[in-house]
Amino acid sequence: MTKKQTAGNAPGRTRLDPATVAAAALELLAEKGVDAVSVRAVADRLGVRMNTVLWHVKTKAGLLELMADAIVAGMALEGLPDPWDERVRELAVRYRRALLAHRDGAAVVAGTYAAEPATLRGAEAFVAALRAGGLPEREALWACFTLVYYVLGLTQEEQASRTADTPRLTRALASGAYPELSRCAPYLTESSFDERFAYGLELILRSLRASGAAPATSSRAG
Secondary structure (H helix, E strand, O other): OOHHHHHOOOOOOOOOOHHHHHHHHHHHHHHHOHHHOOHHHHHHHHOOOHHHHHHHHOOHHHHHHHHHHHHHOOOOOOOOOOOHHHHHHHHHHHHHHHHHOOOOHHHHHHOOOOOOHHHHHHHHHHHHHHHHOOOOHHHHHHHHHHHHHHHHHHHHHHHHHHHOOHHHHHHHHHOOOOHHHHHOHHHHOOOOHHHHHHHHHHHHHHHHHHHOOOOOOOOOOO
């Protein structure tokens, strides 16, 4: 048995691989949240030594990258619309859905820079759609970043809002120190993240349609 095989196995268990490690980490994420995920906790769940897990992930950052890629892998890339702007919209919708499928999913993905297969396939799909819209290479890549950051940021807020201290916000606004925010108060505490997501995505798409060489094929806000 080679050294690698020894490191990848535990007595009485099937051989570990990165997918198995990521799956165990996602189970911990679902049960306890992102703060509870560690190399040691994953090793304990799998019934192996820390060094066995570290053989596959190298560091805590590597573990999070595997988790992030497994989360993004939930973003289906089949059956996308043909028009470039509808394709971009649908990719953003599916990306958000993949993040929301996991507790703290956006927080995990936002904290990584994963050059892993699912992450790269998703980026490839975004850039291909944007290039089809007439954007040159640099603008297509930057627009991809913009879309990804937007979806990550809003989804992270959405997932964090489940434990938000709304009374504290209400008290702060009642102090009179933030007059413009106070006027917007009815909308600050709205939980309609679907509408907020659609609104912001349409703003981005409107800008992209104006920037690209290809004609617009849709102007829907949903």
